Amino acid sequence: MxxxxxxxxxxxxxxxxxxxxYHFPKQYLSRVQACVGDWIVYYEPRKILATRGYFAVARVxxxxxxxxxxxxxxxLIEAGSYLDFVNPVAFNVSEGEPIERGLLNGDxxxxxxxQAAVRPLxxxxxxxxxxxxxxxxxxxxxRLGANGSVDGFEEEQAPYLVQANSExxxxxxxxxxxxxxxxxxxxxxxxxxxALTSLKLVNGGGxxxxxxxxxxxxxxxxxxxxxxxxxxxxxxxxxxxRGLVGLTDDLEIIISxxxxxREAIEALLNRSxxxxxxxxxxxxxxxxxxxxxxxxxxxx
Numbered sequence: 001m002x003x004x005x006x007x008x009x010x011x012x013x014x015x016x017x018x019x020x021x022y023h024f025p026k027q028y029l030s031r032v033q034a035c036v037g038d039w040i041v042y043y044e045p046r047k048i049l050a051t052r053g054y055f056a057v058a059r060v061x062x063x064x065x066x067x068x069x070x071x072x073x074x075x076l077i078e079a080g081s082y083l084d085f086v087n088p089v090a091f092n093v094s095e096g097e098p099i100e101r102g103l104l105n106g107d108x109x110x111x112x113x114x115q116a117a118v119r120p121l122x123x124x125x126x127x128x129x130x131x132x133x134x135x136x137x138x139x140x141x142x143r144l145g146a147n148g149s150v151d152g153f154e155e156e157q158a159p160y161l162v163q164a165n166s167e168x169x170x171x172x173x174x175x176x177x178x179x180x181x182x183x184x185x186x187x188x189x190x191x192x193x194x195a196l197t198s199l200k201l202v203n204g205g206g207x208x209x210x211x212x213x214x215x216x217x218x219x220x221x222x223x224x225x226x227x228x229x230x231x232x233x234x235x236x237x238x239x240x241x242r243g244l245v246g247l248t249d250d251l252e253i254i255i256s257x258x259x260x261x262r263e264a265i266e267a268l269l270n271r272s273x274x275x276x277x278x279x280x281x282x283x284x285x286x287x288x289x290x291x292x293x294x295x296x297x298x299x300x
Contacts, residue, residue, distance in 0.1 A: 001038035003121040004031065004060075005100070006075070008042050010282045015066075015074075018042055018056060019082035019223035022075040023066065028118040032075045035060045039081075039169065041121065041129050046091055050280060054089040054099070054129050056225075057172065058082040080218070083172060084226050085133030086184045099132070100125045130168055134181060175218075182224045186212035189283040190231035195275045196245065196253055197268055199233050211237045215289040220296070227286035230275070236268070246298035249287040251275040256299040 006022050014023035024032060042056040059081035066072035093099050098110055102122040105111040113119050121129075171177045192208035193200040201209035213232045216222030232240055239245045244256045245265070253273045259265055270276065277284045 001036065002034045003038055003123060003126040004035040004040040005043050005054075005119050005121050006040050007045060007117045009044055009048050018058065018077070019225045019228075020077055022060075022077070024073055024075065024118060026071045026073065028116075029063070029073060031116075031118045031120065032060070032073070033063055034120065035075070036062055039126065039172070041126065041133075043091075052088040052280075052282065053091055054085065054133060055282075056082060056084045057130055057133070059172075079221070080223070081173065082223050082225060083134070083178060083181060084185050084224070086135055086181060086188065087133055089129050089132045099129055127168065135184065178224050182214075182229060183212040185224075185226050186229040186231050189226050189229075189278045189280075190276075193231060193276065194233040194236060195230050195277060196236045196240075196270060197233055198270055198276055201233070209233060213237050213240060215285055216292045220292075222289065222292075225286075226283050228289045230277075230285055239265070240293075241297070243293075243297040243299040245269075246294050247275055247285065247290050248294075249290055251277060251285070254294075254298070258299045 006024075008016055008018055008022065012023075015021070016023050022032075037060065039057055039059050041054050042058070043054050044051045046053075059078040061076045061078040064074050064076060066074055089099060091098055091100075098104065098114070100114075100121065102120070102125050103110050103114045187208055187210060190210070191200070192202065192210050194210050199210070203209065210231045210233055213230050214222045214224075215228050215230055218224070222228050230240075236245065239259075244259050246254045246256075248254060251274055253269055253275060255262060255265055266273070275285070
């Protein structure tokens with residue numbers, strides 16, 4: 001088993017769904033197989049406008065062939081392992097130095113490996129990227145040292161690094177930790193504003209009233225990806241979970257015919273009866289989750 005980097009772009013021509021599967025050609029088969037049972041980070045190339053850089057972590061469960069295309073394969077992602085980064089991580093730390101130090105050649109230059117769609121990732125680089133991408137103040141320890149080492153330890157501290165990454169892996173599958181991260185992800189994407197009412201209420205302690213709702217619930221197979229999330233005020237969240245309101249694929253708000261006071265609900269919602277969503281396409285509600293909600297929750 002080994003850590004790895006999978007390159008993915010939001011407008012990929014491949015049949016990718018990062019929280020579920022990664023589509024790749026045979027030339028990368030051995031590299032992907034080496035990652036089975038271990039964690040990978042997703043990376044969006046620098047040439048992409050408004051690139052997210054390193055934007056998520058996930059664990060590879062197994063590799064299967066693509067029955068529709070000879071020479072193509074899928075890396076299947078372990079259910080419940082995918083997690084978007086709260087803080088996307090840039091390729092360069094500073095002054096052109098890559099966050100992946102394993103990409104440097106003997107002359108200290110970035111090697112051609114940086115162009116590979118799938119590449120191995122050193123344990124120290126994995127620790128560095130995940131420490132920057134996910135919040136340490138929620139108990140995600142150890143923290144990243146100022147010099148880029150893990151909690152001040154240099155890269156040769158192998159026993160310590162194994163322990164540190166084991167702690168990361170434990171927290172990456174913790175439901176309590178993932179819920180906290182998911183809330184931060186969604187509230188950050190929506191600027192703590194309800195998507196259906198546009199209300200942004202913050203209490204005296206600085207905590208937002210808005211809640212982070214899974215469109216497809218976790219216990220129904222929904223992943224912790226920001227595209228499966230939406231920011232909703234408490235009352236609207238209650239209505240959404242009970243199928244009294246929903247969304248079309250083009251983000252029009254739909255109201256169930258079973259509500260007992262439609263006029264009051266319409267007065268609460270955006271006048272346009274459209275959801276306000278993030279500008280970046282990767283952060284908007286994904287059609288497959290909206291369709292699931294309409295099919296399984298919404299009361300037509």
